[in-house]
Amino acid sequence: MLRVPGVVKSGDGFGIYVHIPFCRSKCPYCDFNSTVPGELPEARYVSALLREFASAIKEPRYAPYLKAGSLYFGGGTPSLLSPSAIGSVVEAINVRGALAPAAEITVEVNPVTVDIHYLKALYGYGVNRISIGAQSFSGNQLKTLERAHSTVDALRAYEDARSAGFKNVGLDLIFAVPGQSAAEWISSVETALRLRPEHISIYGLTYEEGTDFGERLSGGLIERVPEETELSMFKEGVTALSSGGYQHYEISNLSLPGFWSRHNMNYWLGGGYMGLGAGAHSFIPGGGVGYGVRRSNELDAERYMKRALEGGEAVGFTEELSREEAMTEALMLGLRSALGVDMRAFRERFGTEPEDALSRKSLFSDGLLCTKEGRLLLTDKGLNLYNEIY
Numbered sequence: 001m002l003r004v005p006g007v008v009k010s011g012d013g014f015g016i017y018v019h020i021p022f023c024r025s026k027c028p029y030c031d032f033n034s035t036v037p038g039e040l041p042e043a044r045y046v047s048a049l050l051r052e053f054a055s056a057i058k059e060p061r062y063a064p065y066l067k068a069g070s071l072y073f074g075g076g077t078p079s080l081l082s083p084s085a086i087g088s089v090v091e092a093i094n095v096r097g098a099l100a101p102a103a104e105i106t107v108e109v110n111p112v113t114v115d116i117h118y119l120k121a122l123y124g125y126g127v128n129r130i131s132i133g134a135q136s137f138s139g140n141q142l143k144t145l146e147r148a149h150s151t152v153d154a155l156r157a158y159e160d161a162r163s164a165g166f167k168n169v170g171l172d173l174i175f176a177v178p179g180q181s182a183a184e185w186i187s188s189v190e191t192a193l194r195l196r197p198e199h200i201s202i203y204g205l206t207y208e209e210g211t212d213f214g215e216r217l218s219g220g221l222i223e224r225v226p227e228e229t230e231l232s233m234f235k236e237g238v239t240a241l242s243s244g245g246y247q248h249y250e251i252s253n254l255s256l257p258g259f260w261s262r263h264n265m266n267y268w269l270g271g272g273y274m275g276l277g278a279g280a281h282s283f284i285p286g287g288g289v290g291y292g293v294r295r296s297n298e299l300d301a302e303r304y305m306k307r308a309l310e311g312g313e314a315v316g317f318t319e320e321l322s323r324e325e326a327m328t329e330a331l332m333l334g335l336r337s338a339l340g341v342d343m344r345a346f347r348e349r350f351g352t353e354p355e356d357a358l359s360r361k362s363l364f365s366d367g368l369l370c371t372k373e374g375r376l377l378l379t380d381k382g383l384n385l386y387n388e389i390y
């Protein structure tokens with residue numbers, strides 16, 4: 001069985017997520033909470049984050065969970081912020097003792113927004129992991145995706161991250177781009193293999209409602225890659241990366257041994273997390289009382305800043321998880337990862353067997369699920385058909 005590196009071994013971890021909801025332009029397939037500001041409100045946004053954090057950390061409910069094993073800046077495009085702005089957030093969180101000494105600190109970067117000086121400065125502020133939104137190493141596909149960067153920009157960002165000192169670099173790749181052949185997809189995978197980043201995420205392109213691509217698809221203006229081709233692209237990508245020494249530790253994520261993303265593993269294993277920033281989500285585990293509380297912040301960046309700066313908090317929505325919701329979540333998230341669901345922990349938490357909580361009882365006989373060393377796991381077939389399980 002694969003082992004989790006680092007601090008996260010079960011659902012008792014904790015992470016901090018900081019959302020930066022700004023981008024230079026809106027990609028036509030993107031449904032993330034991001035906006036294109038006329039002028040980047042860097043100072044105001046960072047002040048709002050610091051106010052929100054200062055207020056959240058006083059909450060007794062968070063006390064048992066800090067120190068966090070990971071801090072993750074996601075977006076949007078976090079690398080639109082200056083290194084000193086990101087550094088000031090890292091420092092404010094660290095100075096309050098909220099980070100474990102060897103915490104994984106990640107910043108997502110867009111290749112066109114960084115250079116060697118930028119990355120060196122981030123490294124100097126204690127950031128120790130970079131996730132590069134390369135998406136593809138084909139100029140044609142980057143054009144189809146209307147990305148602002150070129151293949152050369154992505155390669156340069158990767159080399160700059162290495163030169164700046166980063167020993168933990170991730171690359172994101174998208175497959176099933178309209179017009180993309182299987183050979184073109186594998187060519188991007190092979191380029192990633194040659195670069196040898198510690199972490200590679202592979203995502204099939206989705207057509208979400210409300211996005212340009214979603215509308216173009218329903219208007220017949222764009223043709224999506226057939227489902228079977230998409231599935232074979234996924235399988236071929238996983239096979240090529242696995243043969244290259246990468247562990248397929250979560251449906252969309254592979255890494256060299258020892259480099260599973262702590263931030264993501266904490267999430268999949270049901271650990272708690274504090275989300276800061278516009279639209280960020282938080283989850284505070286029940287700690288033996290109840291099944292945990294989920295919160296999400298005000299989505300709109302302007303309203304978020306106003307509320308956080310005025311009152312120190314910007315929670316838009318809070319809910320206590322019911323037992324049924326918590327069971328479904330534990331199964332859905334846990335099964336995504338190679339560690340699966342710890343059956344004893346599940347039994348102790350919910351007083352029932354995880355198999356009994358599954359909505360579809362034929363998953364074992366259909367060959368999608370198995371048990372191994374006390375864990376409920378997806379089989380290889382199940383990994384490919386995860387979306388059919390729920």
Ligand code: SF4
Nearest residue numbers: 023026027030075076
């Ligand atoms: S850069 Fe990322 S977050 Fe921003 S619009 Fe494009 S896909 Fe969305």
